[in-house]
Amino acid sequence: MKWIVADPEHLGGAPRVRDTRISIALLLELLSTGMTIPEIVKEYPSLSEEAVRGALAELAHSELLAVR
Numbered sequence: 001m002k003w004i005v006a007d008p009e010h011l012g013g014a015p016r017v018r019d020t021r022i023s024i025a026l027l028l029e030l031l032s033t034g035m036t037i038p039e040i041v042k043e044y045p046s047l048s049e050e051a052v053r054g055a056l057a058e059l060a061h062s063e064l065l066a067v068r
Contacts, residue, residue: 003054004062017055020046024055 004024006015015024022044030040037052 001054003051003058017047017051020044020051022047024059027052027055 001018003018004015005018006013010016010021011023016022017024017027027040030043031037035043037049040052041047041049
């Protein structure tokens, strides 16, 4: 299942978690401040733990992070 999507109709085309308006950038920012996945899900009810973990796994295996 693809968890990260982007289209011009939502968030100006910025990558976001599928079926939400939560950008990947916001998700990473929240994690960088020390929030846990359960805390993020509590704060943003449109997210599920499965969606957060899926998006992070997809990001970790994306070409954006590929070692060159």
